[in-house]
Amino acid sequence: MIIFNFAMTSNNKVGIILDDDFSSKNVPPYPYPMFLSYETPLRIKAVIGYLEKNRIFDDERIIKLKPLPIEEEIIYLAHTKYHVDSIKALSSRGNGLLGEEVYVTEDTFELAKKAIGGAVSAVTSVINQKVNQSIALIRPPGHHALRETASGLCIFNNIANSILYLREKLQYNKKIAIIDIDAHFGDGLVQYFYDDPTILYFSIHEFDFVEGEIGFIDELGAGDGLGKSINFPIPLNSTDDDYLEFFDILEPILREFMPDLIIVAAGFDMYFADPIGNCLLTTISYYKFTEKLLKIAEGICEGKLTFILEGGYSLLGLPVCIHSVIQSLLKEKYKRPSFEYLDFSHNSKKNEILKIKSTLKNLLANFWTSIQ
Numbered sequence: 001m002i003i004f005n006f007a008m009t010s011n012n013k014v015g016i017i018l019d020d021d022f023s024s025k026n027v028p029p030y031p032y033p034m035f036l037s038y039e040t041p042l043r044i045k046a047v048i049g050y051l052e053k054n055r056i057f058d059d060e061r062i063i064k065l066k067p068l069p070i071e072e073e074i075i076y077l078a079h080t081k082y083h084v085d086s087i088k089a090l091s092s093r094g095n096g097l098l099g100e101e102v103y104v105t106e107d108t109f110e111l112a113k114k115a116i117g118g119a120v121s122a123v124t125s126v127i128n129q130k131v132n133q134s135i136a137l138i139r140p141p142g143h144h145a146l147r148e149t150a151s152g153l154c155i156f157n158n159i160a161n162s163i164l165y166l167r168e169k170l171q172y173n174k175k176i177a178i179i180d181i182d183a184h185f186g187d188g189l190v191q192y193f194y195d196d197p198t199i200l201y202f203s204i205h206e207f208d209f210v211e212g213e214i215g216f217i218d219e220l221g222a223g224d225g226l227g228k229s230i231n232f233p234i235p236l237n238s239t240d241d242d243y244l245e246f247f248d249i250l251e252p253i254l255r256e257f258m259p260d261l262i263i264v265a266a267g268f269d270m271y272f273a274d275p276i277g278n279c280l281l282t283t284i285s286y287y288k289f290t291e292k293l294l295k296i297a298e299g300i301c302e303g304k305l306t307f308i309l310e311g312g313y314s315l316l317g318l319p320v321c322i323h324s325v326i327q328s329l330l331k332e333k334y335k336r337p338s339f340e341y342l343d344f345s346h347n348s349k350k351n352e353i354l355k356i357k358s359t360l361k362n363l364l365a366n367f368w369t370s371i372q
């Protein structure tokens, strides 16, 4: 008997949203306060360099896309005019700090506007089925930005803004799920849709990083949106062995919610080498996360899935994490980077995570028939 060993790769088209400005502009101001200095153009430069080295852009399934050029009024969908005008005015003056966690340079306003355009391009290319999935390699990140103010390295809320663009400009009113995997709780993003029953927000974050005293498991949304904000906080030093436990809750809820589009708020700061995050994940977690989510997306929403970059500050880690996501979307075999032969299993936080999972399940059983 002859057994043909067909390759398991996919014909899916994956859009990558790119712009040279993301890898050259908005350099943290001198004297480079430590925390702020991590959100730098080198992040995107390192990713693109690594993807080029691995010949990702030679693959005909990869489609390079540009951020959608947007008018300033689009930013007002998600932000007050006062906030937008403040960023614009501060940018025109050049380098400075806005509180302890945000810097503004002469490039900030234009680059943050372009980042919104990148997120819009990521969601529209998928819902219009120009590509099957997409990844927006944009910065500055967005999920801490609030309607009225910048916060935590974020200027404008790229994901909230892209969803409001779909709602207001394209009359796209279908259900959307946001899966936020950044190490930090998306305290800005969650507030936009807290009482909106058409948006599911599911966040996995380190529980020392609950922001502004929010991000706990009993915050479940409000009004018609009750049960549709879900927080799965995980302990510091969680490992690859522990990480994907949240799928026992996420998968049934996604299948019950039946979104038309899944957006990943794609922060990679749970990577073991990240200078800000405190978890011990390696690329296998991001590969498997993507593999599982893609399978669910293909089952419920024709695979409409997009990754929009949030945090992730290791110049060694961010490129390999994003490469793993792309490999997984293309259904290529997982390849572990050579420097990642590390064993963190002695740090397993399985017991704590299982406790969190069962407590959260009890809370969610009131809202979801698929959760027992």
Ligand SMILES: [Zn+2]
Binding pocket: 182, 183, 184, 267, 269, 311, 312
């Ligand atoms: Zn983060």
